[in-house]
Amino acid sequence: MSAETPVTSHPIVDQLSERFGASVIRSSTFRDNLRVLVDHSALIEVLSFLKNDAGYTFLSELGGTDYLGYPDRKEGARFEVHYVLLKQETSERIIIKVGVDDPDPTLPSVMSLWGGADWMEREVFDMYGIRFEGHPDLRRILMPDEFTSYPLRKDYPLRGRGERHNFPKITREQS
């Protein structure tokens, strides 16, 4: 059951598909959210067009989702990363989504466009293992450095795999 409706005509979606052609894979609205799924090769161009030319200057949110085992999902990548952009003059929002797949999920970093993406990209990397190329400081942010898994992946159990119990112990002499 999905209330999703494909967008036939919306000014910004029209502009995007005119400029980027087949890189704009799908667009839809749900409630008041306007969403556009783009190809990852055109991600930076789409976002910089939206920021510099279309007035969506504010990156309000960036996050990831793991669709492994999502019911009735036959096509599309395993992970998707969403960018919620806001045009503050008119209070319009647009959600850009991009798919990224196993075994080596990699996306270009948007740090060159928004400094605010810094920690949000680090969090997506920490939780899902999606690498952001061009990020100057891609380290784990929530989990300790010794942690080897990616906790928000769907194949990671709720109670963990016991990593925390096996962390190396440092004695006072070694420190």
Place this chain on the structure above:
Amino acid sequence: MPVNLLEDDLDANVGTGEQEYHWTLNFGPQHPATHTTLRLVLELDGERIVKATPHIGYLHSGFEKLGEHLTFNQYVTVADRKNYISPPMNEVAWHHAVEKLLDIELTPRCKYIRVIIGELSRISDHLLCTGAAALDLGAFTAFLFAFNLRELIYDIYEQMSGYRFHPGYTRVGGVLYDFDDKVLQRIERVLQQTPKVLKDMEKLLFRNRIFLERMRGVGVLTKEMAINLSCSGPIARASGVTYDLRKDEPYLAYPDFKFQVPYATEGDCYARFQVRMEEMVQSLEIIRQAVKNLPSGPANVPISEKFPLPDKGTAYNSMEGLIQHFELIMPNRGPDSPRDEVYAAVESPNGELGYYLVADGSQVAWRTRTRPPSFIHFAVFPHLIKDHLIADVVAILGSLSIIAAELDR
């Protein structure tokens, strides 16, 4: 020129000219001004900070992972532990997103009730933030005034839900209990006492030379930086970004109320402090209007809408209520949610608090991504502290209002 006390090193440096080296200082997590579990690694040149590296991650409890295993109604207890300084606002944000996903239109009374508890928690949060900022800079009395007032707001939480700290008050399509006369009396008491306390705090602080000198011109965030670094809420408004979700993307009953969005253009710690003080006055104004015009009628949507949890009276005394309660409480039952995703945000005390919700058709979310304002504002800290002194760490940290549970969720 740094001074080295070790004689050997002094000898070694003879003839080499100037040698630059930096100190490393761990600020927190046990420092009293970091309040919770924040830890900052500061690189110092004398007392000047060259680089700051914030570290988070002592509290990580997997709140977002839990959101994939608890139903929409159950998760409210986790949502209000994220920003534990203003729990009702988190509950409002969570169920705002859920109701947007399920397309539930609230009753007018419920919208007003949620506005009231949201604004009360905004006052409570700003009182803690301004009071603690004053405390960190040595003004203890202002902190006591602020905390004393927060007790009255906790009394309201206790009266309306039975819990002082984490009310867990909202439900899908409504609230736990309707407001009764005693709650309204207690709200009235807060409305009467708060303006005086705010005046006293202003009198104590705004003519205090030490306080002003340590706040003015410290940690300046320009408008361009604020937009580029995704700042929202009072922090962005103190830098001249006047965006406020209550005005610009109205939700609940906010179009019904007359209020102003205070802002400043200086972007320093003092501006952020003043914006918060003024926001409390505006919140009181909203609460006053909401209490005066509180609509009558039911607080929850009818159980024929399938999604809301019936209250105890309906569940025990009517067949429909019992069935509805059973359907919602038993696992693998209950109505379908759309297989879709939604982003919804509210204006929390610290800024835009949003939820990116992915539903898979069941009563449990596939993904609950929180857009946490504190997390994004803590990332701004290294930019603000650069080239300031160690003493300014406290002022800037206090003005950003970082809540650790919201940082690492």
